[in-house]
Amino acid sequence: MEKPYVIGIDIGGTNTVFGVVDARGTILHSGSIKTGTHEDVNDYITLLANGLKEVIEQAGGPGNIKGIGVGAPNGNYFNGCIEFAPNLPWKGKIPLAQLISDKTYNIPVSLTNDANAAAIGEMTYGAARGLKDFIEITLGTGVGSGIVIGGVLVYGHDGFAGELGHVIMRQDGRLCGCGRHGCLEAYASATGVARTAREVLTNRTEKSLLRDLNPELITSKDVYDAAVKGDMLAIEIFEFTGKILGEALANFVAFSSPEAIILFGGLTKSGDLILNPVKRSMEDNMLKVFQGKTKLLVSQLKESDAAVLGASALGWEVKEG
């Protein structure tokens, strides 16, 4: 009989969250541990394996678990390693998939980065069910992407394909965390929106609710709250963000001509305030042959569960040992 469950593990800089998931995308049992406090990766793995064993027990034992999927920053699907992840405490190349499997009943473990995991999760449980060609764009602290072509996630020759947050949208534009200038991420991430807010408040003289806040502490949520109240500068900040993101999406369509682009993450909570400008800019910048054909959708993965669900979806794809 087919094993009924998989496990998803989402490794973030602060917390590692995991859960047992069924075929319909319901998280049955879950747990979490701290990530950043374990300088030695072996201590971390021991603690993680103990947590996993607890939820596996609750799910009826290892015989019920088909596979374990891990979403982690800089995770390489091909070799199961985390490679030089700037926000994790372990340096160099860590064979994480192997380490986890060794301490968890040798259940097969598959690993990729968080945005790829989100795309697979979307295809398995979310807005991309039934789609063969789509691009998932994750709009969080950074901007990530997972590209699916013909029903298969694109990993590229080295496992690192789909870094669409780092296409350069503006020559000599904003400095990005990656050290280069003008990346999409420097504009369309939550921090990019906050940065646009500070620029607009400095360069313009109009009144704005945002002027009541400490500019250094403004968040994209603050911009949303102001925009909802009709604040013109806040609305303009979303327009600017949407314009650049839409330009980028039009270029992505010229690449793989997907049936849909699916936006995921905090920024999508701003709804039409951000979606309308994105959609307009995407269509305006699109080559004629593509116009009106690519749907712009919002993720259907519940955000609190999405990271674990996305990672878990990889668990269905493992080759059983």
Add this chain to the structure above:
Amino acid sequence: MEKPYVIGIDIGGTNTVFGVVDARGTILHSGSIKTGTHEDVNDYITLLANGLKEVIEQAGGPGNIKGIGVGAPNGNYFNGCIEFAPNLPWKGKIPLAQLISDKTYNIPVSLTNDANAAAIGEMTYGAARGLKDFIEITLGTGVGSGIVIGGVLVYGHDGFAGELGHVIMRQDGRLCGCGRHGCLEAYASATGVARTAREVLTNRTEKSLLRDLNPELITSKDVYDAAVKGDMLAIEIFEFTGKILGEALANFVAFSSPEAIILFGGLTKSGDLILNPVKRSMEDNMLKVFQGKTKLLVSQLKESDAAVLGASALGWEVKEG
């Protein structure tokens, strides 16, 4: 026994060229007809079919032909139609693959655009033999592309994926033939290079061999001839072209992380004059994780044969009826 030959047909605005090709990429028998003089597509097809029958006869009859591949502007692989091709005499949607097959012993016919055909040709007979992940960029009058991921050409959900000549590289940049502004094609095509030459000659005062020519008639070949003689403005024109093309390639790598990017077409004859600036700019603009990993190669398809070879390669992939 496996049928030993395929036929490639390259449909250009002026001429249609075709040939019988063996598995090693040798063109055994070939012919051509005019394209543009036949307003009625049925007249064109009749003439083409007669030409095909001649070469098929020379190759020992239809029993020796596995399939026919067609490379044509705006060719859609999924439905075998040419759709609204601006440089061909037939308007609207023409079911070309079906029309050809009907008049040519019902041999199965597969059709795609010329850049996709070039990519498949490269993979079958050229510099991409053995590669699973690469991007072919055709630098001619326009800029086209064929993207191969996991050994399979990317068609997208509608058959039109891989229009990388029309990613926008400069907001509000040069007007492109597609009606939008700042497309890669407006800079990196042969006509783009000529346009850069005219701009440079207008905006600058330095002496240049190019000043002896009628600016309206300057070609990329003229720029090459001047650059070879050490003409500084001509060299600068290639530097500028290479810079923008390299920026674009760096963005493409962030998408599919290919093992190689293969440049095809007239501009590559300028050799290191164009390749060095492209390579430098590509590496300079690349996200760190990709640096130094993607090879920049020049097509190994002989240019006079490349279009027919590329199209013929599709013939190996047809499902036999």
